[in-house]
Amino acid sequence: MTNIGRRRAVEYINGLGGSVLEVGVGTGLSLQYYNPDLQVTGIDFSAEMLAKAQRKVDFHQLDQVVALRQMDARTLDFPDNCFDTVATMHVLSVVPEPERVMSEISRVLKPGGKVVITNHFMRTKGILALFERISAPFANIIGWHSDFVIETVLQEPTLTVEEQKTLPPLGMMTFLVLSKNLTSGRLGIAAAVVR
Numbered sequence: 244m245t246n247i248g249r250r251r252a253v254e255y256i257n258g259l260g261g262s263v264l265e266v267g268v269g270t271g272l273s274l275q276y277y278n279p280d281l282q283v284t285g286i287d288f289s290a291e292m293l294a295k296a297q298r299k300v301d302f303h304q305l306d307q308v309v310a311l312r313q314m315d316a317r318t319l320d321f322p323d324n325c326f327d328t329v330a331t332m333h334v335l336s337v338v339p340e341p342e343r344v345m346s347e348i349s350r351v352l353k354p355g356g357k358v359v360i361t362n363h364f365m366r367t368k369g370i371l372a373l374f375e376r377i378s379a380p381f382a383n384i385i386g387w388h389s390d391f392v393i394e395t396v397l398q399e400p401t402l403t404v405e406e407q408k409t410l411p412p413l414g415m416m417t418f419l420v421l422s423k424n425l426t427s428g429r430l431g432i433a434a435a436v437v438r
């Protein structure tokens with residue numbers, strides 16, 4: 244079920260080209276799908292996960308993966324405006340302080356760049372919405388917070404929704420693309436001051 248989201252996200256990114264930061268890369272399940280002409284950096288909090296990802300990179304000789312680094316998504320150790328695309332798959336509903344993570348994602352993204360997300364978001368209608376509310380206390384068993392609302396990731400003022408689609412099966416996961424406003428970041432502030 245989660246692989247459909249990964250494949251959809253990477254397919255989209257392959258059409259963009261350039262540099263990619265994958266936040267919460269885990270064991271690197273997405274890495275082999277990236278086109279060889281991309282420059283992919285992966286970060287994760289867990290050194291154990293990263294070691295598994297590195298083994299995949301070595302085994303499959305994934306030259307598009309330029310770095311795997313241990314890092315907290317809440318305090319990304321990269322300069323402002325440095326990646327063409329930031330991807331995060333099945334991460335936002337498990338990280339602490341997802342709003343802070345979104346703000347960091349936007350900071351490191353170039354103006355006009357895309358944030359590509361796949362995640363489960365709580366449904367608001369229907370029988371499955373009821374089931375998600377009931378199952379919310381069992382996040383540790385089902386692997387994600389079933390009551391995680393999409394508004395949590397849409398609060399970052401520098402990002403605008405470009406695409407939002409539910410994925411099969413049953414629309415459990417959502418594919419979401421946000422773009423960073425051209426006037427955001429330091430250049431945007433300077434422009435605003437001049438005006």
Ligand SMILES: C[S@@+](CC[C@H](N)C(=O)[O-])C[C@H]1O[C@@H](n2cnc3c(N)ncnc32)[C@H](O)[C@@H]1O
Nearest residue numbers: 267268269272287288289315316332333334338
């Ligand atoms: C459900 S896994 C998803 C992994 C991968 N994206 C995938 O699709 O298989 C969530 C990942 O987020 C990472 N993570 C959780 N909190 C984090 C944080 N604060 N900073 C960076 N990574 C974090 C976990 O270590 C884990 O690898």
